Amino acid sequence: MEKFEKITGVAAPLPLINVDTDMIIPKQFLKTIKRSGLGVNLFDEMRYDDEGKEIPDFVLNKPQYREAEILIGGDNFGCGSSREHAPWAIKDFGIRCVVAPSFADIFYNNCFKNGILPIALPQEQVDILMKDAEKGSNARMIVDLEAQTVTTSDGETFTFEVDPFKKHCLMEGLDDIGLTLEKASAIDAFEGKLAMTRPWV
């Protein structure tokens, strides 16, 4: 997994609550058996019209946000299905960090598995970041995972919370499965016990 340390980049404003995973990546793109190449279909139905032409008003189609690395969203971001295609599409587009007042659990978790940092901040702070993002490509935000801070283009800094284990894995680009397999003896022991106490499992 790609490491996440610090990024300085353009933030795209998406002031909508309940952005669901069907919006992020509609189901017709879930038929792939690969993880890559979904960026072009990120927010497909909001981004393209029925003929597949770009809708100029949509934020990621505007020239100043085409290279966005950060996305600022509304409450309950990523609600809906468990499809990891949602973070795959976000990452493939080039976005490495999503900031919102709150996230749906499964989406939040899926982000960390893919080198994306989801940041939950109070609504008032997200409002300030949203305003800053609206300034476009001259305004670059800084997201520093080590320091757990987001800094606006005006230098205003907010601190965010992140689970220490998730932070560690993201900063080092660690493979979860490898880490768990180091604890294989604990799993073996658990299975041994299980065979005695709940053999029907």
Added chain:
Amino acid sequence: MSPKTLYDKIWDAHLAHEAEDGTSLLYIDRHLVHEVTSPQAFEGLRMAGRTVRAPDKTIAVPDHNVPTTPDRVDGIQNEESRIQVEALDRNARETGIHYYPVSDVRQGIVHIIGPEQGWTLPGMTIVCGDSHTATHGAFGALAHGIGTSEVEHVLATQTLIQRKAKNMKVEITGQLAPGVTAKDITLSVIGHTGTAGGTGYVIEYCGEAIRSLSMEGRMTVCNMAIEGGARAGLIAPDETTFEYVKGRPHAPKGAQWEAALTWWKTLYSDDDAHWDKVVTIKGEDIAPVVTWGTSPEDVLPITADVPAPDSFQGGKTEAAKRALDYMGLTPGQKLSDIEIDTVFIGSCTNGRIEDLRAAAEILKGKKIAVKRAMVVPGSGLVRAQAEEEGLADIFKEAGFEWRLAGCSMCLAMNPDQLAPGERCAATSNRNFEGRQGRGGRTHLMSPAMAAAAAVTGRLTDVREIM
């Protein structure tokens, strides 16, 4: 010993390892797999030279992509869908996991066949790369959806890295009024708490109205826990649960049944257990409901009017404006005046035998007044039982298409989709923009309400035609 919730008890019984910071390895008893969220996981496993740790605890079935028309026996026409299903066939064969191919009568929606085959048992941990895994919580099993990376993690290690969630109690007191069903309970709870109300929690549903539900009804309630933001919903197992489980193909037998039963009977929340959040709703206050917007929290009794966006606060005002525009509705319009084109009865929320019985009861001797209506049974066995009970004939005589099992128009990955602007009365779980097809408009409701809408051609209070 300190008092525990049901969730605490299941969690403790599955803790394989706990780090000092609370990061835990939770052992997984059952891993359900389908064709859409698993190919990348099997591929990842192969690339890393890893194997499936517990094939005997892993159960796979194609459901999301598969056509539900009778011609599917000739193969899947859509190439991408066919490749995904073929990948699952191959992965299942190569790894030796349990598998129900499209041709098997037991094939169906993963959350319907798990309980049907007795894979789902009380006190288990169950995961699947699908958010509606919460369904299995109806048995008092800790069940939740996971992403594809976690699917790979469970395949390789039979565990998940987890942090414990908080405990939330949703109590439905008293009894339901006639015409009110499990779907109305679960939608009403989401209307009450909002789609983020359960985020960070595991919900336990309890109270007299929940106890009175059949297993089918309980599955409907838990199925939509995720729509309320909670990864998992639970209902403590009782005689209704044990009765349902007993004798199923993979349920324990003989002495093991007795041992299992003894343990299962300890699976309830202690009287003085700690709850981080409590919601209480009177069963008598729940009406037959429908959704009007593009979030499952946009729910109102069928007797209500379409709300005005400025009756909401914060970001919801803008969201409601967008939703009404998308849905083509006007504030003040009566919900029961909304005309519909299509009716869809099925999905992991409402594709079980009891759901088909409830719909058929309304449809008996009547004809549909909509362009298109379809019933998609949740499994081949549900379909067979419905045919045996004469329900299929009622549907067909009313003008419904009688389909084969699959997810179908719930997420419209197969050819069953809405056209732009087409309006659907659906028994599924999500009314998101484009969910049932680009530009399609979805109203969620119970099977009885969907059947009522089918015969009148508009959203209808089922109590008027019962």
